[in-house]
Amino acid sequence: MGARAKLRYGMAGGGEGAFIGAVHRMAAALDGEWELVCGAFSGDAERSRRSAEALGLDAARAYASFDALLAGEASLPADQRMQALAIVTPNHLHAPMSIAALDAGFHVLCEKPMAMSLAEARAIDAAARRSGKLYGLAFTYSGYPLIEEARLRVARGDFGAIRLVQVEYSQGWLSAPIDRDGNKQAEWRTDPARAGLGGCLGDIGTHAFQLAEHVSGLAVDALSADLTIHVPGRRLDDDVAALLRFAGGARGVLKASQIAAGDENGLRLRIHGERGGLDWSQMEPNTLTLRWLDRPAEIVRAGGPGLDPATMAQLRTPAGHPEGYIEAFANLYRSFGRAVRAGAAAPPARGDAGWFPGARDGLRTMAFVEAMVENSAGDAKWTTLAPGGG
Numbered sequence: 001m002g003a004r005a006k007l008r009y010g011m012a013g014g015g016e017g018a019f020i021g022a023v024h025r026m027a028a029a030l031d032g033e034w035e036l037v038c039g040a041f042s043g044d045a046e047r048s049r050r051s052a053e054a055l056g057l058d059a060a061r062a063y064a065s066f067d068a069l070l071a072g073e074a075s076l077p078a079d080q081r082m083q084a085l086a087i088v089t090p091n092h093l094h095a096p097m098s099i100a101a102l103d104a105g106f107h108v109l110c111e112k113p114m115a116m117s118l119a120e121a122r123a124i125d126a127a128a129r130r131s132g133k134l135y136g137l138a139f140t141y142s143g144y145p146l147i148e149e150a151r152l153r154v155a156r157g158d159f160g161a162i163r164l165v166q167v168e169y170s171q172g173w174l175s176a177p178i179d180r181d182g183n184k185q186a187e188w189r190t191d192p193a194r195a196g197l198g199g200c201l202g203d204i205g206t207h208a209f210q211l212a213e214h215v216s217g218l219a220v221d222a223l224s225a226d227l228t229i230h231v232p233g234r235r236l237d238d239d240v241a242a243l244l245r246f247a248g249g250a251r252g253v254l255k256a257s258q259i260a261a262g263d264e265n266g267l268r269l270r271i272h273g274e275r276g277g278l279d280w281s282q283m284e285p286n287t288l289t290l291r292w293l294d295r296p297a298e299i300v301r302a303g304g305p306g307l308d309p310a311t312m313a314q315l316r317t318p319a320g321h322p323e324g325y326i327e328a329f330a331n332l333y334r335s336f337g338r339a340v341r342a343g344a345a346a347p348p349a350r351g352d353a354g355w356f357p358g359a360r361d362g363l364r365t366m367a368f369v370e371a372m373v374e375n376s377a378g379d380a381k382w383t384t385l386a387p388g389g390g
Contacts, residue, residue, distance in 0.1 A: 006035040007337050009109075010073060010082040012066055012097050013089035015041030015051035017184055020111060021088040024138070025055075027329035028086070033337045037061060038082055040069040066097060070104045083340060084109060084134070090194040091202065095120035098135065102127040107134040109336055113206045113369065114362030116196040121366040125359040132345045136336045139210045139357040141267060143328035145302055145314040146288040150271070150278050151215045152308045153290075155351065159273030165216050165244065165252035169208040170266035174200075174238050174258040177231050190236050197373045199236025201227060205256040205372070206365040207267065210357065212254065213364060214350070216271055218246040220368070222384045223254075227376040230259045242372060245382070286322055310353065332356050363388065 009028065014021015021041070028034035038061035041051035045064035052062030063069040073081045084107035087097050095115040098108050102124075114137060115121040128135040141147060154162065179186035188194045189203055196202050213219060222245045227237040238259045244252030260266070267282035276292035286302035300306060303319030314331050317323055335356040339347065347358040367385050375383035 007033055007084065007340055008037045008080075008082045009034055009084045009086055010061075010069060010106075011036060011039040011041060011086045011088060012069065012101075013041065013087065013093070014039070016047050016054075018088065019185055020138075021086075023326065023329060024086050024088055024109075024333075026326050028333045030326065030330035031334050031337075034333060038063065038069065038073060040064070040066045066093075066100075070100060070106075073106070074104055083107060084336070087111060090188045091196050092116055092194045095124055098124045099127040102131040102133050102135065105131065105133065107136075107336075107340055109136040109138065109333070111138050112210075112362070112365065113196065113202045114359070114366055118363070118366040118370050121359075121363050125363060128346075128359055134336065134339055134344060134346070135359050136332065136347065137357040137359075137362050138329070138332065139207060139214075139361055140325065140329045140332065141207055141211050141282060142214050142357055143314070143331035144282075144285050145307075145311050145323070145328075145331075146280060146285060146300070147211070147215060147269075147328075148314055149288055149300065149307055149311040150269070150280055151217070151351075152310060153278065154215060154271060154273075155217055158275075158290075159271070159277055160275040161248075162216055162218060162246075162250045162271060162273045164270075164272040164277070165212050165218070165246065165250060166270040167208045167212040167252070167254050168266065168268045169204045169256040170260040170263040170268075171204065171258045172261040172263040174231065175261040177233065179234065190234055190238075192235055195236060196369070198227070198240075198369050199234070200238050200256055200258045201236075201240045201372055202369055204258065204267075205240045205254070206369065208254050208256050209368045210361050210365050211267070211269055212244070212252060214357075214361070215269060216246070216250070218248060218250055219364075219387065220244050220252070220385050221247050222382040223368070223371055223375060224382050225372040225375040227372065240372070285324055285328070313353075360388070 040063040042048040049062050085101045087110040101108050179190040224243040226241045228239040240256040242254040270279045279289040288300040290298040335354045338354050348355045371383045
């Protein structure tokens with residue numbers, strides 16, 4: 001019996017000077033399941049060619065444009081063409097590229113946020129449904145093993161009824177006006193034409209919101225928002241806060257900032273129920289702290305005793321060997337790949353083996369972005385989120 005063939009994927013964006021494309025490529029390669037076979041790595045044809053050459057790709061599959069990528073791959077035999085497309089472009093291209101790729105018969109794994117608006121997100125979801133192809137979203141932090149452990153402990157009722165959800169995502173890299181000083185990553189993220197309705201809100205606020213709902217298992221019913229621009233001349237928010245009301249009565253606080261000078265990537269989640277709560281930080285991702293009303297706190301470690309088998313299945317190394325961001329990202333690619341091999345048309349249900357973020361998470365986060373913008377701009381104290389976000 002021959003060796004199992006790798007899954008073939010292409011990439012849109014992620015060429016010279018990009019950040020997240022290289023992260024996707026490392027994550028996809030980690031388990032040996034995926035092979036990058038083609039790409040349109042830049043809107044500049046020569047830059048795309050150089051990027052493909054640096055990655056060792058066949059020159060014939062280094063495409064000068066996204067349209068050429070889809071047409072070229074569709075013309076190849078089924079056992080040679082890409083099976084999935086990773087979209088790692090600025091936000092304004094997510095919807096048109098996702099819809100075109102799905103309609104052309106390719107699975108899509110896209111960077112977050114899903115789109116520029118909830119209407120665009122709905123159009124992507126419709127394309128995925130009519131195509132029967134998989135659509136995944138790179139909400140990387142939900143791929144951490146101890147995030148799965150936290151979700152499982154909440155779901156099985158270890159802490160009793162959930163009362164409080166607090167999530168914070170604190171960065172400082174936009175404290176100075178580097179978006180006007182030639183920093184490519186900052187420049188597009190603060191441009192409404194390419195980033196969308198929110199700056200910090202869309203870039204990291206969506207991560208915080210997705211993680212809060214994913215781990216708590218609760219949906220936000222309503223929010224009260226404050227969006228701020230601290231750096232003079234900036235066109236999109238760089239600092240965000242919200243009060244959250246969850247279905248069932250729990251309350252929450254969300255804080256996201258990219259002007260917290262000195263902070264690196266401070267994503268932290270705390271969830272409290274009647275009997276105790278949990279505390280997890282992305283910068284120390286292999287530790288989960290459990291605190292109780294009536295007994296001493298517990299420290300749970302990645303690879304250590306007491307973990308659920310579903311958590312252990314996401315780990316690659318023994319206890320004490322740190323795993324982090326790339327491995328979490330790789331968990332999403334591994335689950336996405338398994339779904340591709342299984343012929344699935346949608347992600348497994350949350351909580352099932354092989355789950356990965358998809359259109360549901362995208363619709364919820366885009367509904368969150370629009371509600372935050374609406375509430376912050378108006379006089380209403382609370383703005384509701386439609387159930388499901390769609």
